[in-house]
Amino acid sequence: MRGTELKVRVELQASIEYFVQTNTGLVRQTATSAIVRVAVQYPTVTSISVSEVPLQSYTPLVRVTVRGAKFSAGKNNFVSLLKTNDHTKTIFAASPSNPDPYENWLLPPAQQQYTITPRVINEETIEVALSSLIGVAAFNSEASTLAHIGDYDIVAHWEQDAPTGVSRFGAIPAYATGLVKVTPARTDDFTKITKLDVVMDLLNPDPAKRTPAV
C-alpha cells in the first residue's frame, strides 16, 4: 500500500517568564517545564485468516486482527479489501451470517439482509464474510473478472468514543498490505447441471404459486 502514512509524535512543554530581583534591579528570566510526550496511536492490521481467495469463491468466515483496535459490538465496524494496484477493484465484506451477497437476492424478501454486522470476537479481532468475485458474464470476455486477480490491501475501521477534548469524525482506520491475494478460480471439469428450477413469480406469498407447474 502506497500512501502518505506520516506518523508523528507530539510533545507539550510549558514555560513561564518571571522577574528576579538582583543587586542591579529586576532581571527577566524563563523557566521551562519538563517535556510531556503525547502518544499518538497507530493501529495496524496484523493478520487475516485467509491468505488466498480464489475467484468466484465465497468465504463465509474470515477473521481480521488489528493490533491496537477497540472493536465493540453495536458500533460500526467494517473491513474493506482493495486491490493493491487498483483500488477500484474490491472484495465486499459482509456479515458472517449472510449468504454470499450475490445470492442474497434469491432469498425470500423477509430473509434478505441489508446490513453488515461483523462479529466481534474480541477488541482486536472481528469476523466477516468475503463475497465472491464473479465479475460479468463471460459471454464476451473474462478479462474484467480476471483483472481482479492479484494482491489486496486491507483497511479495517471501527468506531471508538473520543476522550475529553477530542473531536473525532468517523471511524478509526488501520491498514495492511501483502496479507491476502485473489487467485484464479478453482476449476471443476466434472460439474454438470442435472436439474434446473425455474421461479416465475418470486414475490408470490404462496410458495406453491412461485413455481409454475411443468
Next chain:
Amino acid sequence: MFVRPVMLAGAMLCAFVQAQTFRITSTTPNGEVPGGAIYPGDSVQFVVTAVREGITMPITARIVLREFNADSGALIRELSNTGSESNGVYRLQVSGYRVPSQTCHGSGS
C-alpha cells in the same frame, strides 16, 4: 527574639538555593489513562495545568505543542498559546491541533 545563628544561616541558604521551576501537573487528553488515546484524524484541544515553584514575580506563562516526524525526528510545526492563572495554578490550552490523517492509495494508482 533570639535566633540561633545556625538556623538563620540555614534559612538563608534555603532561600538562596530554592530553584525557580514550572511544572506540568496534568494533561488532557492523556493517552496514559484508559480511553485517552488519540488517533490520526482526531482534532484535539489540549488542556494543561502547571504550577510555579520559587517564582514570586511571574509575568506570562505559555504552552507550546511540537509535532515531529516520528521516523526522521524532524520538527514539523509548533503551536503556542498563553494561559490563565488562578491561585498559583496555570491553565494552558492548545486548541485546533489536528493529528495528520493517514491516507492510502494503491501502489499503481
